[in-house]
Amino acid sequence: MQDQFGRTIEYLRLSVTDRCNLRCRYCMPEEGVADLAHGDVLRYEEMLRVVAAACRLGIRKVRVTGGEPLVRRGIVNFIGQLAALPEKPEITLTTNGLLLAEQAEALKAAGLSRVNVSLDTMRPERFKELTLRPGLNQVLAGIQAAEGVGLLPIKINVIPFVDFNTDEIVDFARLTLEHPWDVRFIEFMPISSDLDYASRDGLSMAEVEARLRTLGELEALPYQRTSGPAHMYRLPGAKGRIGLIPSVSGHFCGDCNRLRVMADGRVRGCLFDNQETDLKPILRDGGDDQALEDLLLATACAKPEKHQIHDKDFTTPNRRMHGIGG
Ligand code: SAM
Ligand code: SF4
Numbered sequence: 504m505q506d507q508f509g510r511t512i513e514y515l516r517l518s519v520t521d522r523c524n525l526r527c528r529y530c531m532p533e534e535g536v537a538d539l540a541h542g543d544v545l546r547y548e549e550m551l552r553v554v555a556a557a558c559r560l561g562i563r564k565v566r567v568t569g570g571e572p573l574v575r576r577g578i579v580n581f582i583g584q585l586a587a588l589p590e591k592p593e594i595t596l597t598t599n600g601l602l603l604a605e606q607a608e609a610l611k612a613a614g615l616s617r618v619n620v621s622l623d624t625m626r627p628e629r630f631k632e633l634t635l636r637p638g639l640n641q642v643l644a645g646i647q648a649a650e651g652v653g654l655l656p657i658k659i660n661v662i663p664f665v666d667f668n669t670d671e672i673v674d675f676a677r678l679t680l681e682h683p684w685d686v687r688f689i690e691f692m693p694i695s696s697d698l699d700y701a702s703r704d705g706l707s708m709a710e711v712e713a714r715l716r717t718l719g720e721l722e723a724l725p726y727q728r729t730s731g732p733a734h735m736y737r738l739p740g741a742k743g744r745i746g747l748i749p750s751v752s753g754h755f756c757g758d759c760n761r762l763r764v765m766a767d768g769r770v771r772g773c774l775f776d777n778q779e780t781d782l783k784p785i786l787r788d789g790g791d792d793q794a795l796e797d798l799l800l801a802t803a804c805a806k807p808e809k810h811q812i813h814d815k816d817f818t819t820p821n822r823r824m825h826g827i828g829g
Contacts, residue, residue, distance in 0.1 A: 504561040504803050506772075508757075512803045513563045515592075516763045517554060518828030519578065520544065520570040525599050526635040527623075528700035529662070529691065530824045533635060545768045547581045549786045551588075553764055556795040558590040560803075562762070566595045566619075568828035570766070573602040579609045586614025597621065597660075597829060601638050603645025611652040618649050619658040624668045625675070633667070650682075656743075658685040663706040672706075672714045679743030687733055687746030690753075693812060694774070695823040708734075708749040715745065732758070756809035762802065763828060770799065772806035777821050 504512045526533055545553070554565055565585055572578055573596075586594045593616050600620040610618075622642055624630050630639040650657055661668070661675050675686050691705025715721055715736070724735040724744065732755040733746030749755075763771040768783040780802045785794045811817045820827065 504800060506803050506806045508806075508808050510757075510759060510806070511561070512760055512762055512806070513561055514566070514760045514762070515554065515557050515562045515564070516566045516568055516761060516828050517550065518568050518570065518763070518765045518826070519550065519572050519581070520575045520766050521826040522574060523569060523571040523599070523825055524574050524601055524636070525571065525638070527599075528633060528635065529698060529703070530695055532698060532823075536825065544766050545783070545786070547577060547584070549768065550581070550764075551584050552786065552792070553768075553770075553782055553795065553799075554585055554592070555588055556792055557762065557764075557799055558588050558592050559792075560796055560799055562592060563590075564593045564595065566597060568597040570825050570828075571599055571601070572596060573598050573606055579606060579613050582610060582615050583613035595619065598645075599634075600642035600645035602641075604641065604648040607645065607648040607652045607654060611654055615654060617656065617658070618654045619660055620646055620649070621660045622646075623662050623664075624671055626671070629668065646684075650684075656683060656685055658687055658746075661686065661688050662691050663688055663711055664691065665704040665706060667703065669706060669714070672711055673718055676715050676718055676738065676745055679738060679741045679745055682743050684743040685730075685733075685735075685746055686743065687748055689748040690751040692750050692774075692824075693817070694820055694827070695825075696819040698823070705751070707752050708747040709752070711747060721745070751812055754809070759806070762799070762806075765822075765827060770802045771827065772802050773810060774827060775810040775812060775817075775820055776807050778805065778807075 506512060521536055523531055582594055594614060595617045596615055597619045623633055627639045631637050646657060663669060663672055679686050688711045719739050721736040724737060733748045736745045769779040769781050771779050780798055
C-alpha cells in the first residue's frame with residue numbers, strides 16, 4: 504500500500520480503548536474520560552476485520568495501544584486472533600506496564616512479539632505526582648516479567664520534561680549498561696494542550712544528548728528500519744541501546760509508514776492531522792471487505808506529506824493522546 508508521496512504504508516497502530524488506569528497529567532484529565540456511548544467502541548470482531556483488511560493491503564506490523572490496552576477485557580484472546588491472521592503480522596503492544604506482570608506470560612503465548620513500556624520516572628513519589636496513581640513497583644515488575652517470558656527486546660519510552668525528570672535521564676540511560684533493553688527518549692508533542700501539564704516544556708533531543716555525553720562516548724548505531732524514527736546509540740560496553748526520537752524537532756515524515764485506527768472505528772493518516780475516516784458505517788451496515796479495503800487505501804493515500812507543528816497557525820489535534828493511541 505503506497506501513499507501519494509510514494510511512502511509504503513505497512514505499520515498499523517490500533518487503539519483498543521481510550522480508557523486508562525493511570526492519569527498521566529499530559530495525556531488524560533484527572534477525572535478520566537466520559538464513557539463512549541454504548542456501541543461506539545468497536546467490538547473485537549470488528550477490529551479483527553479491519554486489521555485483516557489492512558494486512559491484505561500490506562500492513563506487516565500491528566501495534567496494539569490505547570488508552571491502556573491491558574485494561575480491556577479479552578485483550579489476550581484478541582492478540583491471539585491478530586497473530587493468527589493468514590498474513591502473520593508482527594503484533595506488538597504499548598503499555599504503561601501496570602498490568603503487565605500478570606499478563607506477560609499469556610500475551611507471549613498468544614503470539615505477542617514485543618512490548619514498549621512507557622515510564623517517565625523511576626522515583627515513586629514522582630510517579631505518583633505525574634500519573635496521579637501509585638504503581639511504580641508494578642511497572643518495574645511488569646518489565647521484568649516481560650523480559651522473563653521473552654517479549655524482547657524490551658523498549659522503555661521516556662518523555663523528558665524540564666524541571667521534572669531531567670535529572671533521571673542518565674539514570675534511565677544507565678539501565679542499558681546492565682540490561683539488553685532499548686531506552687528511548689521521546690520529545691513531548693503539542694497534543695492534549697487543554698491539559699494543565701501540557702504547559703510544561705519538554706526537552707529537545709539535542710538537550711538529552713548533551714546530558715548523555717556525560718556518561719561517555721555515545722556510539723551511533725547504523726539505521727535499522729525496526730527502530731522507526733529513533734536514532735540509536737550505545738554507551739561503551741552497554742548491553743542495551745539508547746534511542747533518541749526528535750518527534751518535534753526532527754523531520755521524519757518522509758519515512759512515515761503508519762496508519763492509525765482508533766477504538767471508535769475511525770482511521771487517521773497522521774497523528775497531527777484531524778482528517779479521519781469512519782469505518783463503522785461499512786462495518787455495521789453490511790459493507791463488504793472490498794469497501795473496507797477501499798476506504799483504508801483512500802485514507803493511506805490521503806496522508807499529508809508532513810506535519811505542520813512548526814507552522815504559526817498549527818492547532819493541536821482535536822483528540823487527546825489517550826484517544827489517538829500515541
Ligand atoms: N497507555 C499506554 C502507554 O502509556 O504506553 C499506551 C497509550 S499512550 C497514549 C502511548 C504513548 O503516548 C505513551 O508512551 C505516552 O507517554 C505518549 N504520549 C502521550 N502524550 C504525549 C505527548 N503529548 N507527547 C509525546 N508522547 C505522548
Ligand atoms: Fe494512560 Fe498511557 Fe495516557 Fe498515561 S500515557 S494516561 S498510561 S494512556
